[in-house]
Amino acid sequence: MKLLIHGGFFSESSQSIETKLVKQQAMSQIIRDAYVYLKEHTAKQTVVYAVKLLEDNPLFNAGIGSQIQRDGIIRMSASLMDGKTKKFSGVINIQQIKNPIEVVSCLQEVDDRVLGGEGANTFAQHIGTESYSTEIPQRRKEYEEKLAATGIGTVGCVAIDAHGNLAAATSTGGKGFEIPGRISDSATVAGNYANGECAVSCTGVGEDIVSGALAAKIVTRVTDGIEIKSAFEKSFLELEEFDGFAGAIGIDKNGAMYWQESHPQIVFAAYDGLELTVFQ
Ligand code: ASP
Numbered sequence: 001m002k003l004l005i006h007g008g009f010f011s012e013s014s015q016s017i018e019t020k021l022v023k024q025q026a027m028s029q030i031i032r033d034a035y036v037y038l039k040e041h042t043a044k045q046t047v048v049y050a051v052k053l054l055e056d057n058p059l060f061n062a063g064i065g066s067q068i069q070r071d072g073i074i075r076m077s078a079s080l081m082d083g084k085t086k087k088f089s090g091v092i093n094i095q096q097i098k099n100p101i102e103v104v105s106c107l108q109e110v111d112d113r114v115l116g117g118e119g120a121n122t123f124a125q126h127i128g129t130e131s132y133s134t135e136i137p138q139r140r141k142e143y144e145e146k147l148a149a150t151g152i153g154t155v156g157c158v159a160i161d162a163h164g165n166l167a168a169a170t171s172t173g174g175k176g177f178e179i180p181g182r183i184s185d186s187a188t189v190a191g192n193y194a195n196g197e198c199a200v201s202c203t204g205v206g207e208d209i210v211s212g213a214l215a216a217k218i219v220t221r222v223t224d225g226i227e228i229k230s231a232f233e234k235s236f237l238e239l240e241e242f243d244g245f246a247g248a249i250g251i252d253k254n255g256a257m258y259w260q261e262s263h264p265q266i267v268f269a270a271y272d273g274l275e276l277t278v279f280q
Pocket of ligand 1: 008153173175184204206209
């Protein structure tokens with residue numbers, strides 16, 4: 001049993017050392033809690049659990065603390081892929097709920113598994129999700145200062161459970177200050193992908209991640225027999241062709257974990273029950 005989580009990229013310009021330390025501590029606590037949960041649950045249930053904890057923490061740009069779009073409204077995106085059943089589900093630009101990942105989890109059970117905008121909002125209401133504003137004063141301040149674009153974040157988790165099943169989940173408040181209607185990578189197979197061989201969750205500039213088909217490409221390479229480190233390196237090399245800004249975490253069916261970023265440092269934590277690594 002192993003898992004990795006990420007808390008997106010830090011904005012070098014707006015993060016103090018203190019904030020980074022607080023984020024590090026939060027990541028350590030969340031990955032420990034998620035590991036305890038993993039002992040009794042599947043990889044799929046655990047990645048949802050971990051991402052929900054990250055969404056609930058206003059330090060991260062997903063759920064509470066999400067970025068505000070150009071028109072002043074928060075729209076969030078999230079997705080889940082169960083490596084065992086190969087089912088992908090996602091919500092794109094959902095509004096006024098606390099945990100997009102929980103809606104995504106419910107979508108695993110229906111035929112139409114990726115919903116956008118109003119359809120996603122209506123589905124969330126239908127399953128009894130309460131209306132909730134995820135706006136925090138700091139994001140409003142950034143928005144007002146038109147600085148939101150510097151605060152790339154997003155959260156994600158990949159896990160392997162006691163039965164060797166893999167899963168990936170990703171949730172985002174977006175880039176910040178984007179044109180309403182813009183679709184992030186986080187609820188696409190470029191930003192979040194898993195099968196029986198490998199699971200990957202990405203963060204960074206969604207347009208670059210989609211252009212690089214990043215998560216799906218890494219997972220496909222591992223599936224075709226390339227070891228996870230080489231699969232990451234080759235896929236990130238291809239991002240360089242267009243100066244793609246991305247970071248990703250991954251785990252394969254043998255429990256090998258890997259992570260890489262193209263620009264500044266991705267915030268991530270890895271835990272196998274013995275050794276806890278927190279980097280940023
Ligand atoms: N990938 C997300 C997006 O483009 C942002 C992020 O990862 O921080 O919306």
